[in-house]
Structures are given as C-alpha cells and as structure tokens.
Amino acid sequence: MKIALMVIIGYLLGSIPSGVWIGKVFFKKDVRDFGSGNSGTTNTFRVLGKKAGIAVLLMDILKGTLATSLPLFFDSSINPLWIGLSAVMGHTFPLFAKFKGGKAVATSAGMLLGYNPLFFLFSATIFVITLLLTSMVSLASMISAVLITLSTIILPFVWPAILPEFNWLLTLIACGLTVFIFIRHKENIVRIKNGTENRVPFGLNKAKK
Template structure:
C-alpha cells in the first residue's frame, strides 16, 4: 500500500505543469496557446524568454529527481526508476493540465540524476554536444535519447565507471522513454524534414531555419 501511495505521489509530482503555471502566474499567458502549443521547456524559452525557460527546465528536472528519490525513504524497497517512470508519465499526461503535458525530456533527465548522477552528467554532455552541432533542441533530444539508450547496453562492458553493471530495468525504461520522445516529437520530425524546425541562437547551425512558404 505504501508503494502504491508513493507511486501516486511520484505521478502527481510529474503532473505539476511548470510551464503552464509559471506562464500564467508571472506572464499572464497560457503557454499552450503560443508557439508549438507545448507547455515544456523549449516552448517556454521561445515564448517567455530565458529566465522562464530555465525556471521551467529546473522545475521539470527536479520533479523527476524528487520523484525518483522517494525510493530512498526508510522502509521502501523498490527500484527508484519505478517512481521516476511514474513522474515521466505524469509529466506527459498531467492530471493538473487536462492530461496535455510536455515531451518527457527534462523529467527523464531528472530521473537519471536521482538514480545515477554520473550517468546523468554523461547524458547531459551528449545532449549539449548534439545541441552545439545541430542548434535544434528537438533533434538533439531525440538523438541523445537514442545514444543514451544504446549506452545503457554498452557502457557496462567498455566503461564501467559510468555504469558499473548491466541494468535491465534502466535499459527497458530508456527504450520506452525514447519511443515516447520520438512519438511526442512527431510534428518536430516533420518540420526537420521540411527544414523549418526552429533553431536556437547557439551552435554550428544557428539561424539557418528556412522560412515557411506562404500559400497564395
């Protein structure tokens, strides 16, 4: 019963719609009505600016970390990733925002931070390198998810400092989360193919987004 209650708490933590609440409280905007219509970090950066974007990123990251850390409470005997996954589900399908949430990236990173900090920093480095190369948050997120998933299978055998031993549950959840991330980025994938995906003002390909042709 205690485990079920904590799983519910983890889901509710993940359900906190940081972008939506910060937008309404401090900017009087429903972030879902602008840009991509998403309430996550990237759209917040784009619509509300750097300060709001970082605030939402940290909030979404920490709710994944906090949820995962519930497994370290006294008397709890369960893999922390279970609570982390509950938070991710809450982030994607938040009960506090009509079950329309973010794209699972920041909260998934928070789960890694709570579960294995060294592997988190390895994953963060991969994302930042990809972001510098592509200048696209969406593409970097998807590519990083694939590389991180593959890393859960490979690192224990070639670089055990980062992952000391094979972790079947971590690999399974990584596969599931990667599938989630690709599905939730399906519109981004279409824009990437068309060359119209938004790029940040950082990296090797900054400011190279094609303008959409106007239909006469």
C-alpha cells in the same frame, strides 16, 4: 501499499505543470496558447523568455529527481526507476493541466539524476554536444535518447565507473522513453524534413538573425 503511495506521489509531482503555472502567475499567459502549444521547457523559452525557460527546466528536472528519490524516504526495496517513470508520465499527461503536458525529456533527465548522477552528467554531455552540432532542441533530444539508450548497454562493459553493472530495467525504460520521445516529436520530425524546424541561436547550424 508503500509502492502504490510512491507511484501516486511520483505521478502528482510530475503533474505539476511548471510552464503553465509560471506563465499564468508571472506573465499572465498560457504557454499552450502560443508557439508549439507545448508546456515544456523549449516552448517556454520561446514564449516567455530565458529566465522562465530556465526556471521551468530546473523544476521539470527536479520533479523527476524527487520522484526517483522517494524510495530512500519510504525505505522500500523497489527499483527507484519505477517511481521516476511515474513522474515522467505525470509530466507528459499532467492531472493539473488537463493531461496536456511536455515531451518527457527534462523529467526523464531528472529521473537519471536521481538514479545515477554520473550517468546523468554523461547523458547531459551527450545532449549538449548534439545540440551544439544540430542547433535544434527536438533533433538533439531524439538523437540523444537513442545514444543514451545504447549507452545503458555499452557503458557497464567499457566504462563501469559510470554504470557499474548492466541494469535491464534501465535499458528497458530507456528504450520505451526513446520511442515515446520520437512519437511526441512527430510534428518536429515533419518540420525537420521540410527544413522549417526552429533552431536555437547557437551551435553549428544556429538560427540566422
């Protein structure tokens, strides 16, 4: 019963459509009607600006972190990654936004933060470096997902201070989310191949003014 309750709460936390709500309350806009049509962080940055984008990023990360931390409050022996995963699914298919949500990146990061803060920082560093090299959030997200998945296998043997032991569930979820992230970015992949993908205004391949 406790497990089912945590899964439901995790999903509902993930279902909070941060970008949609912030857009409608403060800007009288639905971010899904503009740009890529996505309600996640990247499209919010482009449509509503830096402050709104940062707010959505933090809220989406927090959703994953809170969900992953639920077993601490319910005193359950369940692996917290399962509950964090329910938040990721809620973020991607939100009940409160007609099941049209984000691409799972920020809330997945929040899940890592709740599970292992050091591994979260390691993963965030990979993403930032990749973003600076590519200047494309979509490409950085996909490359980082692959590298982070590989890290779940390698780090326990080469850098146990970050991941003390191999966790098959962490690797399994990382593999699943990597595939899922690639699927959610299929339109971005087409634009990357065509050289028309949006770029951020910094990094080695930054957008030209």
